[in-house]
Amino acid sequence: MTSDLAVRxxxxxxxxxxxxxxFVSYLVLTLGAIVVLFPLYMAIVSSLLTPVQIGQQPxxxxxxxxxxRNYGDAFIGGHLSTYLWNSVLQTVEIVVxxxxxSLLAAFSFAxxxxxxxxxxxxxxxxxxxxxxxxxxxxxxxxxSSTHLLGSMWALTVxxxxxxxxxxxxxxxxxxxxxxxxxxxxxxxxxxxxxxWRVAIPLVRPQLAAFTVIAVLGAWNQYLWPLLLTxxxxxxxxxxxxxxxxxxxxxxxxxxxxxGAMIASVPMLILMVVFNRQLVRSLTGGAIK
Amino acid sequence: xxxxxxxxxxxxxxxxxxxxxxxxxxxxLLYPFFKNFTLFLYHAPPYPGLPSKWAGFSQFFDxxxxxxxxxxxxxxxxxTVLVVPIGVxxxxxLSVAAHQKLKGMAIYRTIFATTAVSSVAVAAIVFGTFxxxxxxxxxxxxxxxxxxxxxxxxxxxxxxxxIGLWQFIGLSFxxxxxxxxxxxxxxxxxxxxxGASPAKAFFTVTIPLLSPxxxxxxxxxxxxxxxxxxxxDLLIGPGAASAVHVNTLAYQIYQYVVTQPNPGVAACIxxxxxxxxxxxxxANFRFLERRVNYDV
Amino acid sequence: MASVAFNHVTKKFGDTSVLNGLDLEVADxxxxxxxxxxxxxxxxxxxxxxxxxxxTTGTVAIGGSVVNDVAPQxxxxxxxxxxxxxxPHLSVAKNIEFPxxxxxxxxxxxxxxxxxxxxxxxxxxxxxxxPRQLSGGQRQRxxxxxxxxxxxxxxxxxxxxxxxxxTLRARTRSEIVRLQHELATTTIFVTHxxxxxxTMGDRIAVLNAGDLQQVGTPTELFENPANAFVAGFxxxxxxxxxxxxxxxxxxxxGGTQTPFSASGLNGAVTIGVRxxxxxxxxxxxxxxxxxxxxxxxxxxxxxxxxxDQIIVRQGASAPRPKIGExxxxxxxxxxxxxxxxxxxxxxx
Ligand SMILES: Nc1ncnc2c1ncn2[C@@H]1O[C@H](COP(=O)(O)OP(=O)(O)OP(=O)(O)O)[C@@H](O)[C@H]1O
Ligand SMILES: [Mg+2]
Numbered sequence: 001m002t003s004d005l006a007v008r009x010x011x012x013x014x015x016x017x018x019x020x021x022x023f024v025s026y027l028v029l030t031l032g033a034i035v036v037l038f039p040l041y042m043a044i045v046s047s048l049l050t051p052v053q054i055g056q057q058p059x060x061x062x063x064x065x066x067x068x069r070n071y072g073d074a075f076i077g078g079h080l081s082t083y084l085w086n087s088v089l090q091t092v093e094i095v096v097x098x099x100x101x102s103l104l105a106a107f108s109f110a111x112x113x114x115x116x117x118x119x120x121x122x123x124x125x126x127x128x129x130x131x132x133x134x135x136x137x138x139x140x141x142x143x144s145s146t147h148l149l150g151s152m153w154a155l156t157v158x159x160x161x162x163x164x165x166x167x168x169x170x171x172x173x174x175x176x177x178x179x180x181x182x183x184x185x186x187x188x189x190x191x192x193x194x195x196w197r198v199a200i201p202l203v204r205p206q207l208a209a210f211t212v213i214a215v216l217g218a219w220n221q222y223l224w225p226l227l228l229t230x231x232x233x234x235x236x237x238x239x240x241x242x243x244x245x246x247x248x249x250x251x252x253x254x255x256x257x258x259g260a261m262i263a264s265v266p267m268l269i270l271m272v273v274f275n276r277q278l279v280r281s282l283t284g285g286a287i288k
Numbered sequence: 289x290x291x292x293x294x295x296x297x298x299x300x301x302x303x304x305x306x307x308x309x310x311x312x313x314x315x316x317l318l319y320p321f322f323k324n325f326t327l328f329l330y331h332a333p334p335y336p337g338l339p340s341k342w343a344g345f346s347q348f349f350d351x352x353x354x355x356x357x358x359x360x361x362x363x364x365x366x367x368t369v370l371v372v373p374i375g376v377x378x379x380x381x382l383s384v385a386a387h388q389k390l391k392g393m394a395i396y397r398t399i400f401a402t403t404a405v406s407s408v409a410v411a412a413i414v415f416g417t418f419x420x421x422x423x424x425x426x427x428x429x430x431x432x433x434x435x436x437x438x439x440x441x442x443x444x445x446x447x448x449x450x451i452g453l454w455q456f457i458g459l460s461f462x463x464x465x466x467x468x469x470x471x472x473x474x475x476x477x478x479x480x481x482x483g484a485s486p487a488k489a490f491f492t493v494t495i496p497l498l499s500p501x502x503x504x505x506x507x508x509x510x511x512x513x514x515x516x517x518x519x520x521d522l523l524i525g526p527g528a529a530s531a532v533h534v535n536t537l538a539y540q541i542y543q544y545v546v547t548q549p550n551p552g553v554a555a556c557i558x559x560x561x562x563x564x565x566x567x568x569x570x571a572n573f574r575f576l577e578r579r580v581n582y583d584v
Numbered sequence: 585m586a587s588v589a590f591n592h593v594t595k596k597f598g599d600t601s602v603l604n605g606l607d608l609e610v611a612d613x614x615x616x617x618x619x620x621x622x623x624x625x626x627x628x629x630x631x632x633x634x635x636x637x638x639x640t641t642g643t644v645a646i647g648g649s650v651v652n653d654v655a656p657q658x659x660x661x662x663x664x665x666x667x668x669x670x671x672p673h674l675s676v677a678k679n680i681e682f683p684x685x686x687x688x689x690x691x692x693x694x695x696x697x698x699x700x701x702x703x704x705x706x707x708x709x710x711x712x713x714x715p716r717q718l719s720g721g722q723r724q725r726x727x728x729x730x731x732x733x734x735x736x737x738x739x740x741x742x743x744x745x746x747x748x749x750x751t752l753r754a755r756t757r758s759e760i761v762r763l764q765h766e767l768a769t770t771t772i773f774v775t776h777x778x779x780x781x782x783t784m785g786d787r788i789a790v791l792n793a794g795d796l797q798q799v800g801t802p803t804e805l806f807e808n809p810a811n812a813f814v815a816g817f818x819x820x821x822x823x824x825x826x827x828x829x830x831x832x833x834x835x836x837x838g839g840t841q842t843p844f845s846a847s848g849l850n851g852a853v854t855i856g857v858r859x860x861x862x863x864x865x866x867x868x869x870x871x872x873x874x875x876x877x878x879x880x881x882x883x884x885x886x887x888x889x890x891x892d893q894i895i896v897r898q899g900a901s902a903p904r905p906k907i908g909e910x911x912x913x914x915x916x917x918x919x920x921x922x923x924x925x926x927x928x929x930x931x932x
Contacts, residue, residue: 026392028385032378033399036457040402042425043414058428105309112302120306127317131565133515133538134558137327137551138320161312179669182636187683187734188657191301201673220407222518227546239409243522246413253417260413267405272398282404282459283466294655 047071047257054253070258074245079233080259083241086152086229087219087263090237093156094218099211102165107195109166110173111181127163133223140227152235154228159218165210168281172206173199209281212274219267238263321562327555343552351556359530360537360557363445367536368513370449371456376505378453379460384494386461387468397465404458408451408518415451416523438523444532451519456512460505467501468494507572511565517542537561586647586737587612588633588770593642595628602628604794605642613768615761617785619775619817624791626774630740633772635659647737657686662731663740667747668723670715676726677702677711683734701733704763721752728760732767739764739771745780757783778818782806790814812927815856815920821884823856824894827924835919838889840869844918849930855919859884859897864905868914873905887911 046054047070048063074080109121139158148154176199184194200207222239229236236244245259271278328348330340351357386396403411418425421436437447475493495502517539520529526547529535537557544554588610595603602625610616618626631637632644635656643650651659662683670679677698684694702708705725715723724744731739744760745753761784764771775781781788782802790797790805790813798810802818809815815823828837830846830853837855846853864885871887871894883898885905896913898904905911921930 022388022390025385025388025390028381029396032382032385033396036403036454037399039414039418039454042418046417046423054423059423059425101309101312104305108302108305112298114299114302117302120310123310123318124313127313129566129569130317130321131511131515131562132317133541134324134562135317135320136541136545137554137558138323139316140545141551142315142320157312158316161309161316163313163317166309177667177669179665179667180671182634182656183663183665183669183671183730184682185636185656186634186659186661186663187730188686189682190657191298193686198671198673204673216405220405220409222408222521223542226521227542230546239407242409242413246416246522253420253423256413257417260410264406264410267407268402271401271405275398275401278401278405279462279466282462 043257044261047254047261049254051252051254067254070252070254071262073252073255074259074262078241078245078248078255078259079236080238080241080245080262082233083236083238084262086235087238089152090155090221090225091215091218093152094159095211095214097156097160098162098165098214099207101160102162102169102210103200103207106166106169107173107199110170111191111195111199124163124166128167136223136227139224143228149228150232150235155225155235155237156218158224159221162210162214165214168206168210169203172203176202205277205280208274209277212270212277213281215270216267216278324555324558324562327551328559330552332550332552340552347552348556348559351553352560356530356535356540357537357557357560359533360535360540363534364514364516364536364538366445367449367452367516367534368510370446371452371513372506372509375453375456375460375509376502378457379464379505380498380502382457383461383464383468384490386465397461400461401458403455404462406455406458408455408516409522411451411455412519412522415447415454416519419447419523439528439532441532444524444534447523448516448519448534452513452516456509459512460509463505463508464498464501467498467504471497503572507568510568514538514561514565514568586770587614587645588738588772589645589648590629590632591643591645593629593632593639593644595625595632595637596640602794603639606791606794606796608789608796608799610770610772612770615764615771615773615784615786617773617775617781617788618791619778619781619785619788620791620797621817622776625794626776626791627742629791630663630742630772630774633659633738634661634663634740660734660736661738661740662734662736664727664731664742664744666743668715668727668744670723670726670730672715675712675714676707676718679715679726680707680729680733683730697733701729704732705729720747720749721756724748724756728763732763735769737770739769739773741771741773743775744773745775746777753780760784778822779820782818782820788818790817792817808929809856809920810929812854812856812922815922819858821859821895823858823920824862824892825922826855826857826889826892826894826919828853828855837869837915842869842915844915846921849921852924853930854922854924854927856922857894857915857919858917859895861917861919862894862896862913862915864896864898864902865912865914868912871911871913873907873909873911875907876904885911887913889913 042059042061045061045063048066048068049060049070050067053060053064075084105124109117109124143149143154143158146154148157180198180202181194184198189197220239221237225237225240226243229240233244242256242259242263245256329343329345331343331347333340382396382400386393386400406414416438417423419437421427421434426437437443471494475497476489515538517536520534520536520539521542524532524534526535526539526543529539538561541554541557541561544550544557590606590608593603593606594601606629618629620626628637632639633646635651635654638652643652645651646659646661671682674682680698680701681694684697689697698711699708702711705728707722707725707729710718710722710726715726718726724747727744731741741760745756748756757780760773773780773784782805785802787799787801788805789799792813798805798814800808805814805818809818809823812825816825826837828835828842828846830836830849830851833845833847835842835844835846835849835853835855869889871889874886874888874893877884877886878900881900883900883902883904885896885898887894887896894913896911922928923930
């Protein structure tokens, strides 16, 4: 009887407190989610409205008759199909290039002893501190002076080396136990065979993580494509295409928003599918 | 264990593997970065093709004391102040709320992460459209849009900041969630068992333990904010940016490369901006170092 | 198949000397155990045979030819690592096959060899599993299989049993010995566990602090330890080492006379006594009881006299001394004598 009472005395404030904190959590999260999603939601709704409906007072919070043709107009009239293809190409080139060069360099730094290793490593780390923005003056001149200009390569080659990639992947290669490498040596396996057959499969999680941020970074690039493709429609990427679409007068806001949705869908899918890799790479080593 | 010949061939292999990355990073980061330090000594030629004229350090000091630079610095600073503290705070609050084993957390996580993967162009278009007075949303909310926000010298920077903030919340949330996950569970449990109220536990346990993460997110946010110019470019443009006080330093670099080419001045601003970020980065290192010492 | 020889091998890491002139021959087909306490340089010695470490001075020879300058992959030795170093991303079959793939061997023959070895080691059912889906003992067998499938001239095993539980360890010991006899491949087996050494080795090389102490068959080492270190290290338990005094044909321990003459010796001497060479008694050498270990049929009484530790056996039913209680000990067989300073065996 007494113990029963004691239990209740202890339990009830705790329970109600736990319930209250649960309630507060949901409240905070739901409010936050609404604030975060509202603009996106409105954008989706408006991308399905006619120009007249968009200007309506009070605003429409759902599309009464979804204007799918806005998407078609964005694709065809707004040339988004071309830009989309360019963005895909650009992303693939940057990702393949930076993943490959980073893998090779990271493996080398993690595996071999060679003269100047420390100096070269310091150089790599130093590039981590240089923001791309402060290099565009010269990079623009460099690219303009090569015949890369006017091709997709101009957009991608400058990003095919990645200090972050080298850093993350070196970390991963270093985490492979030394005995595994030694076992392969005794089994008669040379360094490159070890690289392909053993090391790369073992760093797959980190490789996936780096690939995901590389995709994200390449797809969302703004400054460099802006510099190169503002006047070069043939190589314009989706992000810059959105700017063109936005400054165009004829299309209407529904079409512009449709374009924005088209540009964001691939990354949203990426995020939902590869959420874990994304988090791992965004926090990359700075936070365990 | 290895003969001299083997060691030499291994060295060759090692250097060959590094070469592609090294060449790329040197050509597209190191070289152009250091090139700034020669460019900034020369005036741009009056006409393209003419030789550049030696300016010495005066050009640098002229640039960083010019009105436009100071305006750019102010715009960058205001933008950073508007975006980063609020973004850090909101990210922290949301991540703490989501750091519980409750139903539906995965959905919330996904929602908050969406903003981190949205490009600046998408964010600018989504928000920019609704800031347009032709559309119904703002008037309906009772917000006077004359002159329109994007053309308003007082409010344009806030419009830019809201876009940046929206994007930053996602990243801030992700980083804090990871930071929370790396905290020792027992410590938080212990605080609960000691009878601390959630609010008290949050301020006396979670926040101190999370302080390195807070600092890190802060740094990441500040550096990103200092290089912002996408929404300015997309919604306002190089001509009007200055008039509405959103002509950030990063945007000015772009303008001096493209719209009014002047490599010397562009280099000066690049150097100034780099020094500012270097200070932030070093402060971050110092802080983390101190924390490590403290921990051990 | 080949012999392995260390010829005056020294190894230094920077300033620390890990091996001080090791001279050791392992005969073709022999099972040699390299035994010693932690940090004495066993792994280093083994890795020098593999070629993963090179001697600072001296030579390592395999099959009679010096291999100092031969790359590890050309030495044709197989190593079983302490934590097995299995390739985590490959199935058991692929792990075993891995060394074969590096050579010119057709897929059919490879598959056949993998099957044979897997059969030999009872891994046939597990060929499709990944290492993380295996128990410790199964992983250990995969590591063995990967070494065996190569048919190397020499097996190098670095404490391959230390991650197994006691029962499994005992079973695996005999299994490895059986396999080694079947294959008749020269084997160097590193361990710090003298029970493993005694039960497995054709011969044992005892190493301490970089110095080779003694090489011999388990029986030789047990019965004729060359020095006090080997005496104390070999046997379960090892010999108890006591400081004693010999004068005028009388051996005295802690001032108490013993019936033994220590003939030819004079002055301070270290004696080694096996557990069955002493017994508790109502009078004799005084010692203080430190504890009692009950091992079932018998009981070990741990005691100290001065700075020396001693272990005495007692029947399970005898009254047990309490900790801190004074007990008396008598020697029942003549002890071994070691130089009090150098620890070397003093022959009588
Ligand atoms: N690469 C190295 N650099 C410096 N010192 C080393 C290196 N490898 C081993 N040592 C040192 O050499 C000594 C012998 O090491 P080794 O690994 O051979 O010991 P071990 O007998 O195998 O010990 P254990 O039974 O603990 O494995 C140790 O003191 C160790 O610290
Ligand atoms: Mg060892």
